[in-house]
Amino acid sequence: MEATDLASAGRLPKSYVVRTELERILAELAEGDPVPSERDLAVRFAVARETVRQALRDLLVEGRIRRQGRGTVVSRPKLVQPLSLRSYTQNALSYGLLPGRILVGWDDVPADADTARDLEVPVGTPVMHLERVLLADGERIGLESTFLRLDRFGVLRDTYDPTTSLYAAMAALGAVLGHATERIETVLASPREAALLECTTALPLLLLHRRSIDQHGHPVERVRSLYRGDRIAFEAMLTRDTLPRS
Structure with a gap:
């Protein structure tokens, strides 16, 4: 022009x-x-x-x-993550990308009110907290914070490699996901989050809150995930029950 x-x-x-x-x-x-x-x-x-x-x-x-x-x-095209029970590992592999994770922290914390509600434990009960950076072909695209009940998943301390798929490890313990509730918001990164994701605090992030339930109706996890808005997008399949009505 x-x-x-x-x-x-x-x-x-x-x-x-x-x-x-x-x-x-x-x-x-x-x-x-x-x-x-x-x-x-x-x-x-x-x-x-x-x-x-x-x-x-x-x-x-x-x-x-x-x-x-x-x-x-x-840039390469964004990784499109379906809003489903499919794991991050499965989705990255389907795009020909090598999934990876960097362990940030793995400790026990007292459950706050929201975590206690989602995991169905009393407030203050120790729960497992796992925080990891998500990678795609070595590029940092997400920051995932997962809370699990110790009485059900404490054994993962001795058996689980946090750089691999958590869902696969939970499935090996008999916890198969049945359904989940997920909410998406847009936020800006805190200085700590920006450092972990190697981005600026001005970059819009996609914030996901998820509560997962197993095949027997028992709570499995509470997850808070942050994804770089410049590297990932989400999509959902609509069925007749979810189509908008005028």
Whole structure:
């Protein structure tokens, strides 16, 4: 797009027009290809570098591009995680990605009111707390905090490798998931969370709260998961019972 074309865009913000043109450029590039510099784009579109910078920031947040060294390159597509009882490991493998986890902490904590309610134990009862960073091909994309009843899953201390699938380990103990309730919100990362996820505190994150129930109707887990909004998306399959009604 030439400078005259930008002028003809009327009252549309220049950063929006520049971003639209950048999306056309990205569509012609492959993953890992370099994105033109701010200076080159500013000259090409006859706009201030701050206008280009704003458009690039928007694309960074969306995960369309990423920083590499002193430049910017095209990102891989987001990992799409279905809202289902399918495990993170299964889903990552289905996309040809290598799943992984980094153990942040594994200890016993007293159950607060929400945890006690979800796990059906008295407030203050010691419960297992497992916190891990989720990886996809070595890239940090999520931070998962899981609470489990000690009387049911305390044996995992001696048998479980926290860098592997927790659901597989629970299934080996006879805990097969029957259903779950999940709520999704958008939040910004705290300084600690940003450090663990290797992102900035300005990056929108997807916050998931999950309560899982086994095949016999007993509570299995309470989970709080944070996912980088630039690296992962969620989708759900709608059935007749869940379709919106006018």
